[in-house]
Amino acid sequence: MQSVSLPTLRKIIHIDMDAFYASVEQRDNPELRGKALIVGGSPLGRGGVVATASYEARKFGVRSAMSSKQALQLCPHAIFVRPRFDVYKEVSGKIRDIFRRYTDLIEPLSLDEAYLDVTSDKLNMGSALEIAQQIKQAIKDELHLTASAGVSVNKFVAKIASDINKPDGLKFIGPSSVEAFMEKLPVEKFHGVGRVTAAKMKSIGLHTGADLKKLSEQELIRHFGKAGSFYYHIVRGKDDRVVQPHRETKSLAAEDTFAHDLRTLEEMDAELIKIAEIVHTRLERKNLKGRTVTLKIKYSDFRQITRSQSLSSPVADQHTIFTTASKLLAAAISEDEKVRLLGISISNFNEPDYPKSERQQQSGQLRLFP
Template identity: 65%
Template sequence: MYRKIIHIDMDAFYASVEQRDFPQYRGKPLIVGGMPEGRGGVVATASYEARKFGVRSAMPSKTAQRLCPEAIFVFPRFDAYKAVSRHIREIFHYYTDLIEPLSLDEAYLDVTNDKQGIGSAIEIAKQIRAAIKDELQLTASAGVSINKFVAKIASDQNKPDGLTFIGPSKIESFMEELPVAKFYGVGKVTAAKMQGMGLHTGADLKKLSEEEMVRHFGKAGRFYYHIIRGVDNRPVQPHRETKSISVEDTYQQDLTTRAEMLPELETLSSRLAERLQRSGLKGRTITVKFKFHDFTIITRSLSMPELIHTEADLKMAAITILNNAPVDSKKVRLLGIGISNFELPVHKKEDSQLSLF
């Protein structure tokens, strides 16, 4: 028996909440995130009016301002977004308790055996989207399929305010036509590597054996081999524990000195601090990831004596790691920073999901 999986993804979530709550922002290019005059500011979310100019999440705020000079910048209101997320989760629970939140604005739902006895995942997705619109005046896009991977890709096909169903008989043909850059989990560097090998679509990937996929792409190659054939047996995990949070960037020009890497790590630290603020988590272990021009990767970690979460503490740890990392005479094409070894405050342990969704 096939699973019935829904992936719900809110449309331009933070920006949509701001436009809902403040009529003066409606219909205008709105950017939620760091101010362009501040060092290291990045876009958290952009409204669809701003996206028409090429503004995207995680883009430096100064770049966003250059692309869209008329954009309105506002600071995020995470308490408001968390309150909306809790309401959305209540809507989900009317249909199923098998809910796996990925962030404040998206989640997987397993409705194979739905609580209302509706039986149709498509109908449930329609009802959820209608409830979100009626109760919260916001829109959500949904993907419906038999597994998580395909459902997530489907939810992105008709954004905003769309619903896409990819049934069992259509999965392989759909995946064969999909550009490799659209595969969830394939980043810019991996997509570029695939395209450099003449692999532009899922059909191209399908020509490689599992051994060839692993040889070219490491452990991820085995995952790609299966999902291109529509095979993804991962269950929806309603109590998934967050073990780490990280951010990373790939650079168009390689970084060759610590002086060039330092401001980039500071920017990444700012973004990581924002994610930690949203999640309500604090951690002890900071890890910096270096990917070099030849695609080799090293990581270096630092464990702190106290729990940290502030931007200042993250930057200090990142700088310490950078100063001791073996990166001399190296060309760095990607930097990442992450935090792990979490410990929730005592008063949140019994309801930890509220801090994540």
């Protein structure tokens, strides 16, 4: 009888640093340890958004991308510090050096998280769980920081697993456990399912992966568009996306869906400036500048349009991103139209041609901390 070879299961690790920026600041300044710390934003609540918060601040509900005004309301005793992206980038490079001891198949998602494919590792250890343990220990011993790790057979499950036991967590979800794990998972925990999609799912009785599994692929597509096909496969533990070590960022975006439709340009601009700041922060994290600003608008009747403008030189500063998007918005909106979603994306990237300090001088802005 001819033997049938089974496909090799991947061994994927998702590493996510714990409150990365805040942890670096607490590591480098002993006076900040154990304190409610916010990186970015304004200590007076005068604009700006939170880049990240320490776990001591998170206990009060402070989260990344939250306005500093709201963060102060939740945690009045918080300490605000300016972000030091040059330092975070340097530390991130040292973390990648640790990864490379085990594999070259590394897909960075940002400065503080990455996927690793260790199906075949450099040290021939064979155990993804042991590799994750060693990486976590090396980060702790050499960099005095903590990371959380998720280990599984695909990217989606590994990423969710890394968030389960934070901080300093490690979660392994083996091949035989994946489907049962996905069935029990609340829909809001699915990576990529935001609050609006989660609310829509719950409104039609979909509260867990098991509920999603009851619907056919076509039914899910009817409710959620192309994402429905992804939900259909992932709830069954199927995610064939490979770790892409040379993945190039082609665009970077942020958007928000509003609890109430926006009716005036003043209301829209007030939200747009927050979105522009999040985009600015993400560009800074990745050390990118882009020439093309694209505005996304979804109206109250669910019509959706995009408008773009290409600039003469690449930008990353919040002021230029906002003013460009605001002009596109003013040209696209008529008096009687109401808006439920706004988004901004930056594309057409060029390599940054200034060191960080010069780049900040050029932009005249670091609105994370006015």
